[in-house]
Amino acid sequence: MAAHANGRRPWTFYVLATVFALFVLFLYGPMACIYILSFQGPNGGLTFPLNGVSTRWFGALFYQERTGDIAGAFSRSISLAVVVLTLTVIFSVMAGLAFRRRFIGATLIFYVAVASLIVPGLVLSVGIGLGFQMLGVPPRWYSSALGAHLSWTLPFGLLIMFAIFSRLGRSYEEAARDLGANAWQSLRHVVIPIVLPGIIGVALFGFTLSYDEFPRSWVTVGPKNTLPLEIWGMTTNITSPALYALGTVTTVISFIVIAISLISIAIIQFHRTRRRVARERTMQAGS
């Protein structure tokens, strides 16, 4: 940060700092309220103040019949998100590679793919649901909802891969070719390792977009709900802090996923550095 000439900050600093503080408060304040209220005491209500502290509402999530099928919805959402993640990564990387070489109709395909970002999710959901009914295929979370989610995550993944590949100079692949690598070796040993952090980013994006997707799941999910739909259903018939507990649990899951991604990136980096340091040590010891 550039220090001001007389060591004091200009007044604009305080204005902008206040704006930023308000922004952070707006962003995390409501969430913090929900996390705190999820530890409401046994006799507490839906609002402050806390009437004691307990974890019984977390228990209620899984044992109370009237909260619905939380565990089932949760496992469906996780499974769906993992499938969406996998397909998004595979198709985004492959599409990114394809768009690196110009091909006829590339621009058209790009616009067609990205246009689905503009279409309202609910409309898309209704359309897919109707389509499945017309074809006589019953909508399910693993078929129609999967397609609906992909219509959302694939354009995102594609855009991210475009950004990543646009920064990847062509000379890496040419150098690999020059050094005798065939197309597969070039991809396996050069391109993929270099863009790996970006691929992890796409995976993370695909997972979280699917995991908390509501509008695109709405009509397409079939008889068994995903977690966001289940929560929505609960808000209409549950009036206990179990709702808040559910919010806390789902947020924790999201954080765990993010943490796993970041840790895996860190592990990759760590292994590269440690291997290097270890080898330098052995070399010094040997010489």
Next chain:
Amino acid sequence: MRRPGEVELVDCTKRFGDTMAVNGIDLKIPAGTYCCLLGPSGCGKTTILRMIAGHETPTGGEVRIDGENVVGLLPVQRGTSMMFQDYALFPHLTCLDNVAFSLKMSGVAKAERRERARQMLARVQMAHFAERMPAQLSGGQKQRIALARALITNPRVLLLDEPLSALDEFLRLQMRGELRRMQRDLGITFIHVTHTQQEAIALADLVVVMNDGIIEQAASARDVYVVPLTAYVARFMGGQNVLGGRVCAVMDGTVVLDLPDHGRVEFPARDPVPPTGSTVNISVRRDRIHLAKRIGDGGADSVNAVNGKVRSVEYQGTWVKVTLEGGGEDFVVNLPDGEFFADPVNAGDPVRAHWTASDVHLLIGGAGRSDRPYARGQN
């Protein structure tokens, strides 16, 4: 060591859309030559390099290495290896693994490829950097790694795309010497793309001066510098004054040229003798010209001389660069410092620059560059 690495381009053309990047060139680079492709950016020199490397396919014509047409072959099959302008070191691999990459691709066992990569690193004095990542290296170090990585494939032709342009002046001179030494030691063909005249002259056995997709001249460094074929080469290499005029007579073995505003030039006729009435360009080396101060309106006798006012004087250490005001392009005289300071001139002084007839060099391709009979079979 593999076969020697003679490179030949036969009527080689490359078109990108409507742009003619390389326009039907013929060039023969003898085996074991240090060849520099020299020209301004966009002249097609990098395209030629990439066509030899196999990263670009010619629109027409052939690329031959040791007599074999290699168009369509992979770089490994060609026996070429390329050093990229930005080095293109793989950022996720250590220097050792970068150098060992080609061995890994061809299935050499880990222990052996590591050992050979270490030897190659030692050869470029980078043994201590084996376990570093490319991001931890300076420009000069990256270049050595890139060189090691290219050489470990045991190529017969090494292709270098502006290898020194990213380095600072000191490193540039140092690496220039090392590249030349390396080429002598290995005995293979080096083809080096550059836009710097000094670099080409200092390094190359064969300098190929390019302009707008064609070869203007392919010859030794000294020939390109001292006896340029065309006005373009004379101007691009520097060190020459180019004058254009009309041949008014050829008599007694002397060509007499009328200059539009500088009087006349006379020089001994050599083959080919330009026909009377034709328009030709001549060049005179800047360091073969002498200056005399003009008094009054003197100097009516202006055969092999140019009259003008001094525009600027630049001291260069061992010599002095004097630029005259002229109608068209600058007329420059490089005087040894002794000669200059014996009778110094200042900006604004009227002077007469003169030279002897034997220092006049006739250029070919008078008015334009339309005829270029020199491109084929030079050197």
